[in-house]
Amino acid sequence: MRRWQWQQAGGRRHAYDAETTRPQVGDPLPVLCGHDVVPGEADLLGKWLEPTCWACDREVRVRENFPAAEIPPLPEPSSAPEAPSPRTLDVSPRPPHPRGPH
Ligand SMILES: [Zn+2]
Numbered sequence: 120m121r122r123w124q125w126q127q128a129g130g131r132r133h134a135y136d137a138e139t140t141r142p143q144v145g146d147p148l149p150v151l152c153g154h155d156v157v158p159g160e161a162d163l164l165g166k167w168l169e170p171t172c173w174a175c176d177r178e179v180r181v182r183e184n185f186p187a188a189e190i191p192p193l194p195e196p197s198s199a200p201e202a203p204s205p206r207t208l209d210v211s212p213r214p215p216h217p218r219g220p221h
Contacts, residue, residue, distance in 0.1 A: 123179045127167040129156035134175035151178035 124137040126148060133150035135142070142148050144160050152174035173191070180190045 123151070123182065125175075126150070126158055127162040127169050128158035129154060131156070131169050131172035132167055132175075133172045134179050151175045151182075 120137060122137055123134045125132050125134050126142045127133075128142070128148055128150070131154075133148070133152060133154065133156060135148055135150050140149055142158050142163060144158060144163055147155060147157050150156055150172070152172055154172070154174075174193060177191060177193060
């Protein structure tokens with residue numbers, strides 16, 4: 120079993136240490152990026168549609184001793200934690216701009 124497991128919570132997919140942590144509905148989940156997140160029932164049972172937490176992704180790479188070239192820099196120090204990252208791949212498609220009737 121891999122030590123670093125992923126769990127959706129708080130609007131992101133975070134990584135946690137499976138050796139010490141077991142996600143429970145309603146229990147605070149210690150995740151690698153240090154955010155305070157609490158998985159809900161839908162997070163444990165439903166589909167995971169939330170974007171990856173890149174801070175957790177980076178932490179996993181660092182702890183797994185990935186080569187430096189495969190460890191991405193964090194997008195922003197902390198000034199804009201919710202700013203969209205250029206590495207975000209799962210951007211939901213925007214609806215076409217509505218136009219007036221012909
Ligand atoms: Zn995280």
